[in-house]
Amino acid sequence: LLLILALANLPVISSFTIPDQENWKCDSSVNFVDGISYNQISLTDGCMPDASGTMVCDANPVYVPLVAPFHTTDSATHYCQSLCSSAEEMANIGLTSSTSCSPCTGFFFQRHTNGHEICGFYTADMNDQYLEFSNHGHDDGSRVCVKSKFQIAFTVPSAMTEEESHLVSQHIVANELAWPDCSLNEEFTVLTTTTTDDSTTSQTLKFRVDTASVPLASSDMLDAVHDFFGLIGVGGGHHLRLLQDTSLPDTESDVGIVDSCLEGYDCEAFNLSPKNEVSSYCEGVECDKWECCSFDPDFECEIDEDCPQDYKCDKSPPPSSLRRKLFGNLASLEIATGRCTQE
Secondary structure, three states: OOOOEEOOOOOOOOOOOOOOOEEEEEOOOOOEEOOOOOEEEOOOOOOOEEEOOOOEEOOOOOOOOOOOOOOOHHHHHHHHHHHHHHHHHHHHHHOOOOOOOOOOOOEHHHHHHOOOOEEEEOOOOOOEEEEEOOOOOOOOOOOEEEEOOOEEEEEEEEOHHHHHHHHHHHHHHHOOOOHHHHHHHEEEEEEEEEEOOOEEEEEEEEEEHHHHHHHOOOHHHHHHHHHHOOOOOOOOOHHHHHHHOOOOOOOOOHHHHOOOOHHOOOOHHHHHOOOOOOOOOOOOOOOOHHHHHOOOOOOOOHHHHHHHEEEEEEOOOOOHHHHHHHHOOOOOOOOOOEEEEEE
16 A cells, blocks of 8 residues: 655645535545555544543544534535645645646545544546545545546547647647646547448547636536537638547537546446446446446346447347246247347
């Protein structure tokens, strides 16, 4: 386990506005991420005996009265969200960035059973890796929070290179949409090539920004993206010429806040169990159940799309001898559901 303890003094915020919760995805069923480093601060004093000799571990929470008149787990979380969003506050605890945006990608908040409270801040890229989220048995209200992501995906010319895809994403974010340049998740600028059965090749460019770094509501972000794509091809410039053969993103699936398994995805609705390890973010604006839930060979399917990738829905009837035993002399049997089998 990698652990980095911040030795700096606690941050001090002079004024406070509760962060927009749309910019965060929090899950109180977990309260730690195993295997990645973090910088930790205490939100309450260390354990000390009071006048009667009783150990007190929750004294002087740093977010009271700044955030709330008394300490609650939600108030503590709001305080840590504010710290995570601030490059200056993160620098105060030893997390620096080469940009004006905070390097913090998420954090855990824990209220220990003795009342002591801490937050640990992560800088690891959580865009596209499987992470082991765990619950260490702390008090209710402990949780893990990660920053919400706004994703844009669209078809680009098949000749576009990886280098050009980064230039284009930077151009769209900073110049066309006028969003802060450092809001762009450069580590998640993905160029995917697809070849169809008739050998036609197409490419898709997908990138993400931190919603907390963009001074717009998500609905306004969506409007801004569509306004821009409606103007592609108008005007000059190398980057716009690279985009002349693009297609407008699909509002339903290609543009919007990225979904997450962290918000209590209901695997039980499909009679499935949650995965032990999941990515913080799903592929698109709505999670596929197989991104969040463990595969069960007894899962009943109706069509191939019900199954995981590289599986098909096999509705083969049972052997004829078994069919006669179960259904008598029925000449045929229509199978409504099947099982997912690997292709």
